[in-house]
Amino acid sequence: MRPHPTTSLLLLASLFGWAGLISGISFLEAPLKFTAPHITVPLGLGIGRIVFQALNKVELVLATVAVLSAWRLRVPGHVAATLCLLGAILLLQTFWxxxxxxxxxxxxxxxxxxxxxxxHTTYIALEVVKLLTLLLTGSWAFRWMLRNAGTGFALPRLSQVRA
Structure with a gap:
């Protein structure tokens, strides 16, 4: 059974969207928050707790979408391996x-x-590894999809993607 072309879009969107969230929140919002006028350490910590709890929930959803999409697409082993690494990092962050x-x-x-x-240093290091792994995994998945475009597997055209 040939996977629906939207599945490939879901995989890429989940990986690159996840990378964008980490870039924006972990590496931009979090450090800049404390430079804003009138932001105290307690206020910044309170905001940070809420933001990172929400980010973690969104990451769990995106990871699930990525894994299910990759499974349905039967991605190559190196893509699956990096998805496993991402999952391990996310679970380590979530539960410990x-x-x-x-x-x-x-x-x-x-x-x-x-x-x-x-x-805190461990969290930052894992975020760096996670971001680089997301970008690598998304790039590998995209190249794999392009290479398989002539075998009946194709990226969806915008007219094929249903809202």
Missing amino acids: LLPALDVRALALLAGRPAPPSSL
Whole structure:
């Protein structure tokens, strides 16, 4: 059974959309937030907690769309392997790193200074790896789709994509 052309669009949109969200939130919004006038550390932490909890939920949805699309398309092994790496990073962040950072933020918001920790640096490093892996995976998937365009597999035309 030939996959519907929209599936390839879903895979690319989920990967590159996810990369865009990480770029915009993790590497632009988060550091710039604290340079805004009248933003205190407690206010910035409160906003950051809300934003990163929402980002994590969106990332879980995008990861699910990417994995299901890749499975349906039967992508090559190297694309599947990088999707597994992305999934591992996301699960590590979801179930260990974000909760640990949240505990630290809540302690700071309650007026209890948290002891020094490398959790924030670890989060940034994983975000860099995740962003580069998303861009690499999306590029590999796109090239694979282009190479297979002559075998009955094609990227959708805009007229084929249904709203």
